[in-house]
Amino acid sequence: MGAFNTPERPQVFSGPPLLLVLVVILFCIFGIRLWYLQIYKHDFYLGRAQENRTRQSTMFSPRGIIRDRTGLLLAENTPAYALALVREDCPDIPGTLDQISRWTGQPRDDLQKAFEIGRKRVKHFDEQVIVPNIPFELVALVEAHRQDWPGLAIAVRPKRSYAYDETLAHVLGYVARANEEELNNDPDLQLGDNVGKQGVELMLERMLRGTKGLEEFEVDASGRVLSSRVVSSPVMGEDLDLSISLSLQEVATKALNDRAGSVVAMDADTGEVLALVSLPSYDPNEFVVGISHAKWKELLDDPLHPLQNRPVQSTYPPGSIFKLAVGALGLESGTVTPAKTVFCSGKYTLGQRDFRCWNKGGHGVVDFKKSLRESCDVYYYQLGEQLGVEAISDFSVKCGFGVRTGIELPHERTGNMPTPEWKFKRFGEKWQRGETLNYSIGQGFTLTTPLQAARFVAALVNGGKILRPTLLLSEEPDVQGELPMSPAVRKLVVDAMVATVEEERGTARILRRPGLRIGGKTGTAQVVKLMDKYEKKKTHEIPYKYRDHAWMVSFGEKDGKRFVVVSMVEHGGHGSSDAGPVAGAVLDALLGVQTEGGQEG
Numbered sequence: 003m004g005a006f007n008t009p010e011r012p013q014v015f016s017g018p019p020l021l022l023v024l025v026v027i028l029f030c031i032f033g034i035r036l037w038y039l040q041i042y043k044h045d046f047y048l049g050r051a052q053e054n055r056t057r058q059s060t061m062f063s064p065r066g067i068i069r070d071r072t073g074l075l076l077a078e079n080t081p082a083y084a085l086a087l088v089r090e091d092c093p094d095i096p097g098t099l100d101q102i103s104r105w106t107g108q109p110r111d112d113l114q115k116a117f118e119i120g121r122k123r124v125k126h127f128d129e130q131v132i133v134p135n136i137p138f139e140l141v142a143l144v145e146a147h148r149q150d151w152p153g154l155a156i157a158v159r160p161k162r163s164y165a166y167d168e169t170l171a172h173v174l175g176y177v178a179r180a181n182e183e184e185l186n187n188d189p190d191l192q193l194g195d196n197v198g199k200q201g202v203e204l205m206l207e208r209m210l211r212g213t214k215g216l217e218e219f220e221v222d223a224s225g226r227v228l229s230s231r232v233v234s235s236p237v238m239g240e241d242l243d244l245s246i247s248l249s250l251q252e253v254a255t256k257a258l259n260d261r262a263g264s265v266v267a268m269d270a271d272t273g274e275v276l277a278l279v280s281l282p283s284y285d286p287n288e289f290v291v292g293i294s295h296a297k298w299k300e301l302l303d304d305p306l307h308p309l310q311n312r313p314v315q316s317t318y319p320p321g322s323i324f325k326l327a328v329g330a331l332g333l334e335s336g337t338v339t340p341a342k343t344v345f346c347s348g349k350y351t352l353g354q355r356d357f358r359c360w361n362k363g364g365h366g367v368v369d370f371k372k373s374l375r376e377s378c379d380v381y382y383y384q385l386g387e388q389l390g391v392e393a394i395s396d397f398s399v400k401c402g403f404g405v406r407t408g409i410e411l412p413h414e415r416t417g418n419m420p421t422p423e424w425k426f427k428r429f430g431e432k433w434q435r436g437e438t439l440n441y442s443i444g445q446g447f448t449l450t451t452p453l454q455a456a457r458f459v460a461a462l463v464n465g466g467k468i469l470r471p472t473l474l475l476s477e478e479p480d481v482q483g484e485l486p487m488s489p490a491v492r493k494l495v496v497d498a499m500v501a502t503v504e505e506e507r508g509t510a511r512i513l514r515r516p517g518l519r520i521g522g523k524t525g526t527a528q529v530v531k532l533m534d535k536y537e538k539k540k541t542h543e544i545p546y547k548y549r550d551h552a553w554m555v556s557f558g559e560k561d562g563k564r565f566v567v568v569s570m571v572e573h574g575g576h577g578s579s580d581a582g583p584v585a586g587a588v589l590d591a592l593l594g595v596q597t598e599g600g601q602e603g
Contacts, residue, residue: 056219056220058128058216058217058218059128059157059218059219060129060192060215061214061215061216061217061232061234061235061236062158062159062160062214063160063211063212063214063236063237063238063239064079064160064212064236064238064239065077065079065160065177065210066209066212066242067079067241068174068244069241069242069244070244070247070248071243071244071245071274071276071475072247073243074248076164076166076170076248077162077203078163079160079161079162079163080161080163081158081160081161082135082158082161083136083137083157083159084131084134084135084156084158085106085132085133085140085155085156086130086154086155086157086194087117087132087153087154087155088126088129088153088154088155089121089127089153090126090153091127091152091153092152092153095117098153098154099113099117099132102132105143106133106136106140116131116132117130119182119193120132120193120194123185123192123193124192124193129155129157130193131193134179134194134196135161135291135292157194159194161291162176162177163290164287164290167287169252169255170248171201171284171286172200172201172280172311172312172313173244173251173278173411173473175198175199175200175201175204175286175412176199176200176203176289176290177196177199177203177290178196178197178199178290178292178293179194179195179196180194180195180196184197190214196290197211199289200286201311202244202410202473204412205411205412206242209239210239210242211239212238212239212240213236214236215232215234215235215236215237216232217230217231217232217233218230218231218233242474243474243475243476244473244474244475245275245276245472245473245474245475245477246275246277246473247276247277249591250276250591250592251279253277253588253591254277254279254587254588255279256587257584257587258279258281258569260282261281261571261574262281262282262312262571263281263312263569263570263571263572263574263584264280264316264569265277265278265313265567265568265570265584266278266279266313266453266455266566266567267456267565267567267588267592268457268460268471268567270459270460270463270464270564270565270566271464272469272479273460273469273470273471273472273477273479274475274477275409275471275472276592278313280311280312280313281312282304282306282308283308284308284309311411312572313451314411314413314414314451314453315413315414315415315451317415317418317451318449318527318553319444319445319446319528320403320448320525321443321444321445321526321527321528321550321553321577322377322443322444322523322524322526322553322577323523323524323525323555324398324403324442324443324448324450325373325377325382325442325443326374326458326459326495326499326523326555327398327458328385328386328394328398328443329373329374329382329385329495329498330397330487330492330495331389331394331397331487332370332389333370333487333491333495334397334486334491335389335393337388337389338370338385339370340370340371340494341369341370342369342370343368343369344367344368344384345364345366345367346359346361346365346367346368346378346379346380347364348361348362348364348380349380350379350380350383350384350439352436352439353436357379357436357440358379359378359379360377360379360526361376361378365378365380365381368381370494370498371494371498374498374501374523375498375501375502375505375507376508376509377509377523379443382442382443383439383442383443385442386441387435387438390438391420391421391422391437391438391441392421394441397486399419400485400486401458401461401468401485402454402457402468402482404417404418404449405454407454407457407470407471408470408480408482409470409471409472409473410473410474414451417450417454418447418449420441420448425437425447444525444527445528452570453471453568455553455555456566456567457470459555459556459568460557460564460566461484461485462485462495462496462557463496463557463564465489466485466487467481467484468481468482468483468484468485496521499522499523499556500520500521502521502522503521503522503556510522510523510524510554510556510578510582511578512578512586513554513582513586513589515589515590515593515595518593519558519559520557521556521557521558522554522582523555524553524554524576524578525551525552525553525555525581526550526552526553526576526577528550549573549574549575551571551573551574552570552574552575552576552577552579552581553569553577553581554577554582554584554585555567555568556568556585556589558589558592558593560592560593560594565589567585568585569581569582569584569588
């Protein structure tokens with residue numbers, strides 16, 4: 003038999019099956035993913051796991067305490083409670099916000115807005131403040147229903163408290179909840195934080211605020227706290243000792259007797275402000291807890307503007323107190339001498355117009371001392387025409403008028419010492435000669451603040467140093483410049499102020515105190531030109547808005563100390579009779595004058 007030949011088999015691929023290849027690829031993918039998660043992204047996921055296991059809570063720092071110069075507490079901190087939400091633990095945020103609205107009475111839309119603003123800034127497992135201030139009764143209610151509303155939390159934080167309500171509102175200012183702009187501009191702020199909004203609370207915010215602390219909690223899967231530790235302790239803000247005397251502030255406030263106006267009392271040798279009063283005022287405590295819309299509207303609509311800090315934010319024509327500067331310029335420039343006289347008939351004619359003196363019968367023969375003692379307008383009309391507008395403006399600015407003082411208060415106004423260039427830029431009109439005459443008696447476009455007037459008078463009596471007024475007790479005197487006049491001229495001006503108090507026919511005789519050296523200068527600043535029907539009326543018979551402003555600038559000396567007091571009564575009428583008693587009451591308190599009741603003022 004022949005050999006049996008088998009057919010040749012086709013060659014088959016001998017590698018691993020396709021399924022095995024797929025398994026290998028799958029394991030490679032898992033391996034790479036494991037490497038990516040466990041090694042490459044180790045730090046990231048470790049942090050996420052840690053966050054799920056731990057929670058952090060801010061420890062709020064108390065603001066620095068504010069005291070007056072004798073150590074009396076003016077602003078302190080009390081415990082307060084805020085209602086917060088932890089989004090991670092809250093399964094029903096809309097329902098929870100509904101319940102918060104029912105508890106607090108706050109509009110649901112306001113709560114939603116607060117929630118939306120906060121969720122962008124607060125981690126989902128941290129406390130997000132929804133209502134910054136709640137009463138203790140509500141704290142108890144929330145705690146009793148915590149199991150029904152998971153995610154709610156009570157945050158404890160310090161709350162600002164002002165002990166003397168309206169008395170120091172314009173000095174201290176107030177704190178209130180930070181708005182969105184403030185949150186955006188300051189990375190240290192969190193939703194629900196209070197920040198200074200006015201007064202020294204605003205100007206010294208960084209100093210007073212302090213530094214927050216941080217507490218860390220370890221929690222289980224249900225969010226229950228297992229342990230805690232303080233990561234960093236809060237640091238309280240710096241305490242502040244003001245130069246203000248509370249007792250003097252109260253005397254000045256009482257002396258104004260609820261009239262709109264201001265009082266400034268200064269130590270002439272240091273620049274320390276001892277009293278700074280602005281009336282009407284407001285209660286700063288209302289802003290701390292969140293002022294109501296109705297109360298806010300009431301303050302804004304008040305025609306007397308209680309939010310206005312009059313000593314630094316209100317500008318007025320200085321009236322006759324400006325004659326102190328114009329008279330000094332006349333002496334310094336040699337335009338007049340102490341003995342040179344003019345005749346006041348009751349008016350001064352320029353072209354076709356008569357400029358009248360306040361004394362319609364005239365002052366007769368007037369020299370420099372008499373011009374200030376009896377406040378003769380005609381003397382200064384003539385002097386102003388001789389000096390010219392540019393010289394008056396330049397000199398008054400060098401004396402500190404029309405220039406911010408730099409006190410630790412916000413929104414200070416400059417006032418205005420006009421020039422022909424200013425008028426043309428402002429109104430597109432040329433300067434008129436008659437406007438120089440008005441300028442010379444502190445009228446027309448001339449504007450200053452009570453604090454600028456106080457700084458000027460302080461420089462007159464302290465040797466010529468223009469000092470920055472300060473509200474801080476620890477501050478060293480800050481010399482901003484020197485008065486542009488010789489010691490001899492300065493002495494003549496100061497002696498004339500004393501004569502205005504001491505001598506007969508002096509317009510500031512109301513300040514005379516036996517045995518004390520006191521100087522003063524009155525000012526009656528016209529607000530508008532009165533209509534003929536009011537020309538001969540008494541002050542109380544003229545509509546309030548048409549009445550003149552009343553000024554009194556003064557100084558007193560005792561035991562080597564020199565004090566300046568400036569009182570300004572809006573629409574008060576006359577410097578001597580209306581502003582004078584206010585300044586007199588404050589000087590009595592400063593100089594230890596016995597009042598009728600037998601007590602020192």
